[in-house]
Amino acid sequence: SAVISQKPSRDICQRGTSLTIQCQVDSQVTMMFWYRQQPGQSLTLIATANQGSEATYESGFVIDKFPISRPNLTFSTLTVSNMSPEDSSIYLCSVARDSSVLGYEQYFGPGTRLTVT
Amino acid sequence: QQQVKQSPQSLIVQKGGIPIINCAYENTAFDYFPWYQQFPGKGPALLIAIRPDVSEKKEGRFTISFNKSAKQFSLHIMDSQPGDSATYFCAASIEETSGSRLTFGEGTQLTVNP
Numbered sequence: 001s002a003v004i005s006q007k008p009s010r011d012i013c014q015r016g017t018s019l020t021i022q023c024q025v026d027s028q029v030t031m032m033f034w035y036r037q038q039p040g041q042s043l044t045l046i047a048t049a050n051q052g053s054e055a056t057y058e059s060g061f062v063i064d065k066f067p068i069s070r071p072n073l074t075f076s077t078l079t080v081s082n083m084s085p086e087d088s089s090i091y092l093c094s095v096a097r098d099s100s101v102l103g104y105e106q107y108f109g110p111g112t113r114l115t116v117t
Numbered sequence: 118q119q120q121v122k123q124s125p126q127s128l129i130v131q132k133g134g135i136p137i138i139n140c141a142y143e144n145t146a147f148d149y150f151p152w153y154q155q156f157p158g159k160g161p162a163l164l165i166a167i168r169p170d171v172s173e174k175k176e177g178r179f180t181i182s183f184n185k186s187a188k189q190f191s192l193h194i195m196d197s198q199p200g201d202s203a204t205y206f207c208a209a210s211i212e213e214t215s216g217s218r219l220t221f222g223e224g225t226q227l228t229v230n231p
Contacts, residue, residue, distance in 0.1 A: 001163070033218070042206060043161070043221045058218075092160055104212060106151070106219060108160035 002026060002095050004109035012115045013083055020079045021112045023093030028073035031096035031104065034066070037111070038089045046091075049076040083116045090114070121209050123222025130197055131230050138192045138225045140207035145188065147209040151219070152181065152192050155204045164205075165192070197229045 003026035013019050023032065032049040047055040047068055055068035070076045080087050090111045096104040123140045130136045140150075148169055153161035167174045167181045167190065174181045180193040194201055207222040 004160075042223050043219075045218055045220075048218065094160075104149075105163055105166065107163060108153075110160045111158075113158075 002029065002097055002107040004093060004095060004107060006091075006093055006109040006112050008112060009110065010113040010115075012117060015084050015116055017083055018079055018081045019083065019114060020077050021091050021093075021114075023076045023078070023109055025074045025095050029095040029097055030073070032070060032076045033094045033096070033106070034068060034076070034078045035092040035094060035108075036089045037092060043092065046078070049078075080114065083114075085116045088114060088116045121207060121220050121222045123207050123225060125225060126223065127226045127228070129228045129230065132198060134197050134229070136194050136197055136201075136227055136229070138205055138207070138227070139189065140191065140209075140222050141187075141189045142209050143188065144209070144211070146211050147220075149210045149212050150181070150183065150190050151208050152179070153206045153208065153221075155206065155224075161206060194227075197227075199229045199231050202227055202229050 005024045007022045034046040035043045036046055037043045045058050046061045046066055047057045049055050049068050049070040051070045051073055065081055067079045090113050092111045093109040094106050096106045098104055121142050128136050151166035152164045154164045155161040165176045165179045165181055167183050169185050172183050178195040183190045205225045208219040210219045
């Protein structure tokens with residue numbers, strides 16, 4: 001498995017501001033991902049954080065709104081920019097690790113609970 | 118993203134019962150099917166996963182049954198306990214081309230009564 005930490009664990013922010021969420025993994029991983037989970041809902045992939053290159057965004061998510069950094073193989077950040085109440089959600093970092101049996105297995109961090117007022 | 122449909126939305130069983138959660142997918146290129154367990158306030162935890170070259174996989178009290186022709190897979194929890202009460206998500210991905218980009222089902226909230 002993988003030990004993943006996220007900071008902050010929760011925050012309450014005012015609309016129009018930005019928040020940067022940090023994700024730290026206990027060892028080097030090739031693939032890191034950012035997901036959004038709205039209260040009581042399923043998980044939706046925002047983007048794949050690529051080390052040394054721009055993130056790859058899913059349909060409906062854009063870099064201007066969710067800029068991502070991946071400076072090395074153990075760390076990534078997601079910024080939620082110009083926030084509105086609709087951005088209130090749980091943001092989850094995940095990493096994929098090769099299990100050598102089933103291929104890549106994906107592990108999730110504890111999440112960052114964001115409330116925008 | 119291709120859809121993965123999960124049912125039921127919620128499920129209540131008595132301790133010792135065998136809850137069954139079902140998922141159906143559309144994209145026949147999916148080749149990796151994990152199940153996640155999520156407790157309130159926590160991130161999802163990988164429970165068990167299967168590839169389409171096998172029809173069943175057991176790990177402890179958890180079993181995945183896989184029906185490739187029907188494009189369906191299910192999670193069975195044997196001898197369920199109150200501590201199993203959580204939300205369960207199925208997921209699917211195409212390992213080779215999408216590098217583990219998971220598509221999740223809608224989730225099933227399981228309650229196991231004492």
